[in-house]
Amino acid sequence: MSSREDGLDSIDRRILEVLQKDGRISNAELADKVHLSASACHRRVQRLEKDKFIKGYVALVDPRKINRKTTVFVEITLSGQADEILSGFEKAVSLIPDVLECHLMAGSADYLLKVVAEDAEDFARIHRRHLAGLPGVQTLQSSFSLKQVRQTTALPV
Amino acid sequence: MSSREDGLDSIDRRILEVLQKDGRISNAELADKVHLSASACHRRVQRLEKDKFIKGYVALVDPRKINRKTTVFVEITLSGQADEILSGFEKAVSLIPDVLECHLMAGSADYLLKVVAEDAEDFARIHRRHLAGLPGVQTLQSSFSLKQVRQTTALPV
DNA sequence: TTATTATTCGAATAATCTTCGAAAACTTAT
DNA sequence: ATAAGTTTTCGAAGATTATTCGAATAATAA
Structure with a gap:
């Protein structure tokens, strides 16, 4: 237990x-690594998926290869903290x-955003076209x- | 082109x-979605992997299910900016x-860190045991x- | 147009996943 | 301690999927 x-x-x-x-490791190889048979391992993975310990599987794309070299953290203060302001902002930002x-x-x-852009100029566009216009925004500070x-993306388990 | x-x-x-x-979508289903045959699609995926547009595939684990409910951003200033200080810090933090x-x-x-902890108390432990002792650290500010x-994790493509 | 190259398709094979019943291991209650 | 009940395991079989290959098509350049 x-x-x-x-x-x-622990398994x-x-x-x-x-x-x-x-x-994308094969179930057989995974089974080897955890010292189980393929079927027993498969059953455990299925359970981890069903019980939502695993949210999903994704491919990770290299941002540099597709010209997204710039990461910016943006701190945002809203003009108020009424619930409608917050949820309006959250819906729009998503x-x-x-x-x-x-x-x-x-x-x-405050909200903290992580934004990816092609370069500083592209971030300026995102800032103008998407961030500054978000509902309820009072100030923006970009780093x-x-x-x-x-x-x-690997959490310690 | x-x-x-x-x-x-565009494909x-x-x-x-x-x-x-x-x-983890099957190649056949992926081929359907992009309107290609399975083999043509497979060849493209192989190329995207070989050329490192795809860095890898990972399972995403739900932090709440494994008791990592607390995310903290930590701003760190170092005592100097000599190269050895920076690289020493970077090596240790990794x-x-x-x-x-x-x-x-x-x-x-400055460095900005994203840290996951079980709860505030667990973050205190991480702060004490791992962050405060990093080489060259002058100040820590946690949010x-x-x-x-x-x-x-999906970049716009 | 014609030669060249790149990309596609469909079919065949290889690898992998997935399910199933039976055996083993572990728990719990008496 | 042991017997009943539960959970987990294993190995084998069938179903699905990945991968490779040659031929055909499409795109590009001469």
Whole structure:
């Protein structure tokens, strides 16, 4: 049985660890790595999918190869914190494909956005055309990333 | 031929679009969606992999299900900007599994980290045990995310 | 137009997934 | 401790999918 209250044992964790690194590993090879038969391993993966421990599988595209070299973090303060303002903002921001992440932050009613652009000029376009016009926005503060030192989607399990 | 200078045509882009949403779609179904035969589609995917447009395939794990409910952004200023200080810091920070992202930011010689923790108390542990002791660190400023409004790994293509 | 190259298709084979019943391991209650 | 019940495992068989290949088509250049 597991020590944490999530219903996963050490084999499940190892499976998640491997799949977070290689989502297309064959079931047979995965089974080898976790020391199970293919069928037993397959059943566990199915359970992890059914129970939504695994949200999905995705291909990761290299941003540099498709000309998205610029990452910008944008801090946004809204003009108020009424519920309609917040949810209006959240709904609108979710529709911008250049915005990869949006967090409601503690402290003030601030949002933090992670935006990808082709270059600084392209970010200016996104800023003007999409961000500045978001409903309820009071101030925008943009910070450019010069270099991605580390980037992973793998959570520690 | 493509309008952008990346050597991709509209079918390649559509393939990337689909694979960024579902990295485990069968080649036959993918071929359907982009209106190609299975073999032609397969060849294109192989090329996108070989040329590293696709960095890899991963399973996305739901942080809430494995008790990683807390996301914190940490701004770090270093005591100097000598090359050894920076690279020492970068090397060390890359080894911390709770740090999902680390960016060298423009402006001052600041780093921005995205950290996942079980809860605030667990973040305190990470802060003490891993972050505060990083080489060259002068100041740390942590900002907690209250709510993940949007989260995607899919770049616009 | 014609030669050349790149991309496509369809079919055949190879690899992989998925399901199933039976055996083993583990739990629980008596 | 043991027996009943439950869960997990294994191995084999069938179903699905990936991959390769030669021939045909389409695109490009001379």
